[in-house]
Amino acid sequence: MARIELKGLRKVFGRNIEAVKNLDFTIEEGEFVVIVGPSGCGKTTTLRMIAGFEEPTAGEIEIDGRLVNDVDPGDRGVGMVFQTHALFPHKTIAENIEFGPRMKKVPEETRKQKVREVADMVRITHLLHKLPVECSGGEAQRAALARTLITDPTAFLLDEPLSSLDAKLRREMRAEIDRLHEELKKTFVYVTHDQEEAMTLADRIVVMRDGVIEQVGTPLEIYNDPVSYFVADFFGSPSMNLIAGAVEGSNGAAAFSGAGIEFKLPDAYAGVSSGEYTLGVRPEHIVVGSQDAAFSCDIQLVEPLGKDTLLYFEHGAERPTIAVIEASDRFKEGERLNVTFDPAHVYLFEPDGTRVR
Numbered sequence: 001m002a003r004i005e006l007k008g009l010r011k012v013f014g015r016n017i018e019a020v021k022n023l024d025f026t027i028e029e030g031e032f033v034v035i036v037g038p039s040g041c042g043k044t045t046t047l048r049m050i051a052g053f054e055e056p057t058a059g060e061i062e063i064d065g066r067l068v069n070d071v072d073p074g075d076r077g078v079g080m081v082f083q084t085h086a087l088f089p090h091k092t093i094a095e096n097i098e099f100g101p102r103m104k105k106v107p108e109e110t111r112k113q114k115v116r117e118v119a120d121m122v123r124i125t126h127l128l129h130k131l132p133v134e135c136s137g138g139e140a141q142r143a144a145l146a147r148t149l150i151t152d153p154t155a156f157l158l159d160e161p162l163s164s165l166d167a168k169l170r171r172e173m174r175a176e177i178d179r180l181h182e183e184l185k186k187t188f189v190y191v192t193h194d195q196e197e198a199m200t201l202a203d204r205i206v207v208m209r210d211g212v213i214e215q216v217g218t219p220l221e222i223y224n225d226p227v228s229y230f231v232a233d234f235f236g237s238p239s240m241n242l243i244a245g246a247v248e249g250s251n252g253a254a255a256f257s258g259a260g261i262e263f264k265l266p267d268a269y270a271g272v273s274s275g276e277y278t279l280g281v282r283p284e285h286i287v288v289g290s291q292d293a294a295f296s297c298d299i300q301l302v303e304p305l306g307k308d309t310l311l312y313f314e315h316g317a318e319r320p321t322i323a324v325i326e327a328s329d330r331f332k333e334g335e336r337l338n339v340t341f342d343p344a345h346v347y348l349f350e351p352d353g354t355r356v357r
């Protein structure tokens with residue numbers, strides 16, 4: 001088991017590419033932490049510094065209380081799984097898996113038994129005699145997992161391990177990785193740009209943006225209580241409706257207007273000062289067809305998704321406002337509807353992106 005502490009971690013490439021600016025964060029023993037953020041925000045660099053493949057420009061990395069900045073990757077007790085599996089093409093899956101232990105001169109009998117054990121864990125026993133080219137993408141990625149498992153690391157570091165797989169396989173493998181974590185009870189640090197992977201896998205999510213941590217929280221905290229426009233926009237599918245406009249207060253009440261909307265804000269926002277803001281409402285908190293109307297609008301598009309139906313409204317905001325409702329053929333494109341927002345679930349953001357509380 002491993003507790004990983006990052007203290008003031010920073011990485012500058014060349015003269016001025018500040019990939020990671022100043023990370024302070026502790027990953028607890030046995031925790032499944034997902035580092036998520038858009039491409040280029042410093043996720044891989046962070047993981048590679050923990051693994052020891054990249055030297056920090058400043059800051060410290062401690063694993064179980066031991067400073068490991070100067071410890072070789074192989075001696076840190078962590079195992080990394082990469083985005084592309086990088087199996088040796090001319091070795092069988094079994095030979096690929098036992099490569100590490102063979103280099104460490106582990107006796108053959110022990111090695112063979114360990115290979116069977118880890119192959120069983122990721123369910124590829126039937127593939128051990130095959131070459132990587134004879135395996136599917138998902139099978140090869142399982143083999144890559146097995147190759148890391150056999151080294152018996154105290155922490156697993158995974159860098160977008162599923163991004164080369166198609167959607168269905170990705171979901172299957174996601175469940176596998178979840179199961180592995182349950183079984184092994186070891187520390188997992190998982191990097192992805194996919195908010196859905198983060199939501200489904202993480203005990204705790206670390207949201208990164210431009211080399212810094214934007215927010216840390218459980219999936220539900222991140223979803224329900226985003227600290228900023230950036231986080232609100234990043235999580236959820238379809239994403240939160242974000243509508244630019246202005247707030248004006250009078251007699252202790254505040255109202256939002258913009259893009260054809262007039263909406264009385266809940267009392268929690270009564271004291272907010274007048275000015276420009278962005279209103280945020282998730283698609284599941286849009287109320288359609290009621291007496292109340294924040295705005296009235298023709299339905300531009302009805303999109304049935306099986307279990308749910310999406311309704312699109314074009315009312316002059318930057319993006320169409322999307323409502324998700326239970327599957328229904330009640331509503332027709334072109335039909336005019338009253339649309340309003342569940343007041344318990346509206347968010348307000350300052351022009352600089354911080355959330356108004």
Ligand SMILES: Nc1ncnc2c1ncn2[C@@H]1O[C@H](COP(=O)(O)OP(=O)(O)O)[C@@H](O)[C@H]1O
Pocket residue numbers: 013014017018019037038039040041042043044045046
């Ligand atoms: N070896 C490198 N040399 C120069 N710049 C790099 C190197 N590795 C990463 N970068 C830059 O650092 C930033 C963060 O990269 P990375 O950690 O790979 O982001 P992510 O994994 O979140 O997509 C990017 O701007 C990237 O171009």
Ligand SMILES: [Mg+2]
Pocket residue numbers: 043044045
């Ligand atoms: Mg990356």
